[in-house]
Amino acid sequence: MAETAVDVKDLSKRYGDRVVVDDVGFVVEAGEIFGILGPNGAGKTTTVESIAGLRIGDAGSVRVHGIDPWTDRRSLTRVLGIQLQESRLQPKITVREALELWSALHPDPEPWPGLAERLGLEPHLDQRFVSLSGGQQQRLSIALALVGRPRVVILDELSTGLDPRARRDVWQLVRDVRDAGATVLLVTHAMEEAQELCDRIAIVDHGRITALDTPDGLIEAAGALTRTSFVPSAPTDLEALRAIRGVASVRRADDRVVVEGIEDAALAVLSALAGQQVVPHRLRVSGATLDTAYLDLTAHPDKEFA
Numbered sequence: 001m002a003e004t005a006v007d008v009k010d011l012s013k014r015y016g017d018r019v020v021v022d023d024v025g026f027v028v029e030a031g032e033i034f035g036i037l038g039p040n041g042a043g044k045t046t047t048v049e050s051i052a053g054l055r056i057g058d059a060g061s062v063r064v065h066g067i068d069p070w071t072d073r074r075s076l077t078r079v080l081g082i083q084l085q086e087s088r089l090q091p092k093i094t095v096r097e098a099l100e101l102w103s104a105l106h107p108d109p110e111p112w113p114g115l116a117e118r119l120g121l122e123p124h125l126d127q128r129f130v131s132l133s134g135g136q137q138q139r140l141s142i143a144l145a146l147v148g149r150p151r152v153v154i155l156d157e158l159s160t161g162l163d164p165r166a167r168r169d170v171w172q173l174v175r176d177v178r179d180a181g182a183t184v185l186l187v188t189h190a191m192e193e194a195q196e197l198c199d200r201i202a203i204v205d206h207g208r209i210t211a212l213d214t215p216d217g218l219i220e221a222a223g224a225l226t227r228t229s230f231v232p233s234a235p236t237d238l239e240a241l242r243a244i245r246g247v248a249s250v251r252r253a254d255d256r257v258v259v260e261g262i263e264d265a266a267l268a269v270l271s272a273l274a275g276q277q278v279v280p281h282r283l284r285v286s287g288a289t290l291d292t293a294y295l296d297l298t299a300h301p302d303k304e305f306a
């Protein structure tokens with residue numbers, strides 16, 4: 001049986017009379033990349049900071065490799081690393097000083113020069129924190145989360161502010177960290193990131209877990225559809241397309257025809273077009289993504305939880 005890395009039971013947290021985490025429970029197995037997704041204010045950061053011992057729940061319990069983060073922070077820091085949302089360091093500390101300081105806090109740190117190189121921090125080692133760009137600050141906070149070789153690492157909005165290449169590099173770093181045996185908890189708003197990296201994802205909305213599954217499982221459960229769109233070379237019998245098994249809708253959008261349906265329907269649409277002697281110009285087929293599943297699984301995706 002897989003070892004449990006993080007065990008959250010019936011966690012609740014309120015601020016005043018406002019419940020922001022409401023009876024949340026989940027188990028993360030060692031070696032998983034576990035995603036937490038949800039709208040702004042859903043309670044994601046409160047949940048992971050409760051796991052990191054930075055906030056204490058009002059009810060429930062948390063264990064990280066058997067350690068209670070609310071009563072034993074000292075033991076926790078030996079197994080857990082956290083990259084905080086908008087991590088703030090002393091403005092005047094240099095990148096090198098921060099890496100050396102964090103290394104000194106851990107008994108068996110990862111040699112920091114290697115991490116600095118992987119995160120593109122080498123040219124900035126003597127730069128002060130305050131003078132780093134947002135993306136460079138972000139990369140430093142990821143390095144600081146990893147330098148203690150944590151068994152569990154929490155990455156909160158990992159790739160915010162990173163350019164596309166840096167984002168890909170950081171994703172590979174996360175995979176490598178997991179392959180080296182660590183467990184990763186990833187709070188993210190980036191659907192592509194969650195779909196690429198996570199083994200399982202909890203969707204949090206209004207302080208509660210509304211779905212928990214693999215990315216494919218979430219997409220399937222939400223009934224997200226494949227979209228096929230094209231500019232027809234000749235008048236097209238749209239009714240014939242609507243009649244195809246698995247097609248959910250057919251509509252026109254300017255000069256394009258847009259067909260939505262289950263994955264297999266896309267091929268049937270193409271062969272029906274061939275039968276009608278219609279060439280589908282500028283053909284686009286987009287698979288069901290976590291993005292559409294997420295919008296279905298969260299009630300008010302753009303509204304702050306009030």
Ligand SMILES: Nc1ncnc2c1ncn2[C@@H]1O[C@H](COP(=O)(O)OP(=O)(O)OP(=O)(O)O)[C@@H](O)[C@H]1O
Nearest residue numbers: 015020038039040041042043044045046047085305
């Ligand atoms: N210290 C605090 N005092 C009062 N309210 C707080 C405090 N910290 C968080 N909150 C509120 O709790 C709710 C949950 O916040 P949290 O940061 O956990 O959400 P989140 O899901 O991480 O959001 P985001 O995606 O915007 O980072 C929000 O409405 C927030 O305003």
